[in-house]
Amino acid sequence: MQLHISPSMRHVTVLTGKGVRDFIKVKVASRRLSYRMVFYSLLFATFLLRFVFVLTAMDTIEDQYECSSLGCVGKRLGPRLWRRQLESSIPEEIYQILEEAKIDELSSQGWDVPQTLDEFIEEMKSNNRSDAKTFALRLKAMISLLEQKTRAAKIQEYLYRHVASTSIPKPLHCLSLRLAHEHSTNAGARLQLPAAERVPALVDPTLRHFVLATDNVLAAAVVAASLVANALSPESVVLHIITDRKTFAPMQVGV
Secondary structure, eight states: OEEEEETTTTEEEEEOTTSOEEEEOOOOOOHHHHHHHHHHHHHHHHHHHHHHHHHHHHHHHHSSSOOOSHHHHHHHHHHHHTTOOOOOSHHHHHHHHHHHOOHHHHHTTOSOOOSSHHHHHHHHHHOTTOOHHHHHHHHHHHHHHHHHHHHHHHHHHHHHHHHHHHHSOGGGGGHHHHHHHHHHHOSGGGSOSSOGGGGGGGGOTTSEEEEEEOSOHHHHHHHHHHHHHHOSSGGGEEEEEEOOHHHHHHHHHHO
């Protein structure tokens, strides 16, 4: 038996001892194809290693503990590759503590319950011995206190609104509108104030000048009447009323 390998013909010839020639051709892949496959394999391996390196670096930066073993890296990269999150028992513990916390346990926190979120964060940072239970209890105490204050504020708001709606007479709600209507329909209500002969009294230093800045017509009328009634010499009193453009017409009629 003879074995003849021809590099140029790219086949193998096998000669048996009986003189019968059997040709067994073995196709050989092209060298260019082999080089190309090697190049693509190296390129794919490079991208894969770079991808793994980036994930590992990001995971190491985010966590405060170093991960040096392959098992640790696998535990961290596995959930990322399969789009899952690492399971943690801390949220479940906090939820359980918040559900089991009683009113007496929250009231035992004392008067130093944090009033704002900034105070709560500063307290947690300053207390190095705080655990999950302390965190949950202090947080629930702060939220409970804020809820109580909110409910009390709403009750006071409803009470004040009820008192205001029942104590103020109904006709006074439209006083400004009535005075404005009187100003527009009555020519005598649109007369210039003060009268022409009393204009010099506005700058007379020998008189007593009072200034009232308000947009409440009823209050201005009460102050003006009280000032004139209680003054020793009403003729020496000058009252200057400052108001806005919207209340000028009702003020001119009412005062």
